[in-house]
Amino acid sequence: MNNVVIAGVGKYIPSKIVTNNMLSQIVETSDEWIVSRTGIKQRHITTNENTSDIASKAALNAIHDSNIDVCDIDLIIVATCTPDMYTPATACIVQKNIGAKNAFAFDLGAACSGFIYGINVAKSIMVSNDIKKALVIGAETLSKSIDWNDRSTCVLFGDGAGAVVLSLSENEGILDVICKSKGIKWENLTIGAKDLTNPYIDEKIRMNPYLNMNGSEIFKFATVEIVSLIKQILKDNNLSLEDIAYIIPHQANERIIQFAAKKLEIPVDKFYINIDEYGNTSAASIPIAISEMSEKNLLKKGDKLIAVGFGAGLTSGACLIKWQNN
Ligand SMILES: CC(C)(COP(=O)(O)OP(=O)(O)OC[C@H]1O[C@@H](n2cnc3c(N)ncnc32)[C@H](O)[C@@H]1OP(=O)(O)O)[C@@H](O)C(=O)NCCC(=O)NCCS
Incomplete structure (x- = not known):
């Protein structure tokens, strides 16, 4: 079998909501500024959970949705830029939490493009090694890496996790994936290693x-990448925008999505948007969106979807999906 389908989806969102008005009590900002510049109205923040905790809950929801036994999972990939620790991998902690004793597990670092990268890596490993079931999870607790005194960033991000179960199949599912990196621009978005030192350290x-x-650099990068990746994946697969039921973009800024819709000359409602509720949840934003769309019964068997992401690295990627999970 050379195909991989999405066999189940799940998400987990921390319960604490932080509204724009609550943020305006911490930094000099306003609901009006945040909504008009980004589309974000609120975000969910972890208080007593780590990335592995929320990743595990999303994973269990996806496993439940796929009707498989957790022991059937052969591979776990957690895409995250906010792992619990440098080592072990958050994916190994998830493995223990959910009891997926037969899996091998590792983390993948491609920031907000991490879920798309994860799908590409998982599909390749599954097809080449005859691995039947994999979990790809995007999970972030960015709230812990944000400077809550910096109004230009603290208003943008939120915490959450989304997961898919992938299954080796005779049916078409993951039709194509593109992954790109522009390391030359890495300095535009960073989260540094924390307090690592030795007695001889050069402070520099x-x-x-x-x-x-x-x-502004990320904004420019995102608007160019999102449009060119959608065009490229359509061209590579001899498809046009009319063949696509939904585009599921990384949720970083509603204005980036509006710009892409305008450039592609399509209505903005072809894009699924939920940034108002969650803010930017980095690697989790696309699987949270897919899971939410599935819960709302927006996805029909056979629908073609494009997921497209961009972020630190600078990385970007797109994935063409034929929806098989009903
Ligand atoms: C961050 C972003 C929302 C800023 O929007 P913008 O319209 O470009 O705003 P600017 O950075 O030009 O700032 C405009 C003004 O608002 C101010 N400002 C910034 N954050 C603010 C806030 N939270 N509240 C109020 N004012 C704020 C700035 O200080 C600036 O003031 P000044 O003109 O007096 O200097 C936008 O650039 C963006 O979304 N970029 C992409 C970010 C992204 O996607 N990151 C994740 C990648 S995965």
Whole structure:
């Protein structure tokens, strides 16, 4: 079998909601500024959970949705830029939490493009090694890496997790994936390693441990990438935008999505948007969106979908999906 389908989806969102008005009590900002510049109205923040905890809950929901036994999972990939620890991999902690004793597990670091990268890597491993079932999870607790005194970043991000169960299949599912990296631009979005030192350290190599971003550069990168990746994946597969039921973009800024819709000359409602509720949840944003769309019965068997992401690295990627999970 050379195909891989999405056999189940799930998400987990931390219960604590932080509204824009609550943020305006911490930094000089306003609901009006945040909504008009980004589309974000609120975000969910973890208080007593780590990335592995929320990843595990999303994973269990996806496993339940796929009707498989957790022991059937052969591979777990957690896409995250906010792992619990440098080592072990958050994926190994998830393995223990959910009891997937037969899996091998590792993390993948491609920031907000991580879920798309994860699908590509999982599909390749499954097809080449005859691996039947995999979990790809996007999970982030970015709230812990943000400088809550920096109004230009603290208003943008939120916590959450989304997961898919992938299954080797005779049916078409993951039709195509594109992954791209532009390391030359890495300095535009960083979260430095925290407090690592030795007795001989040169202070110059110390990094800012908080999320640091050149917003306008990322904005430009995102608008170019999102449009060119959608065009490229359509062209590579002899499809047009009319063949696509939904585009599921990484949720970083509603204005980036509106710009892409305008450039592609399609109505913005072809894009699934939920940034108002969650903010930017990095690697989790696309699987959260897919899971939410499935819960709302927006997805029909046979629908073709494009998921498209971009983020630190700078990375970007797109995935063409034929929906088989009903
Ligand atoms: C960050 C972003 C929302 C900023 O929007 P913008 O319209 O470009 O705003 P600017 O950075 O030009 O700032 C405009 C003004 O608002 C101010 N401002 C910034 N954050 C603010 C906030 N939360 N509340 C109020 N004012 C704020 C700035 O200080 C600036 O003031 P000044 O003109 O007096 O200097 C936008 O650049 C963006 O979304 N970039 C992409 C980020 C992204 O996607 N990151 C994740 C990648 S996965």
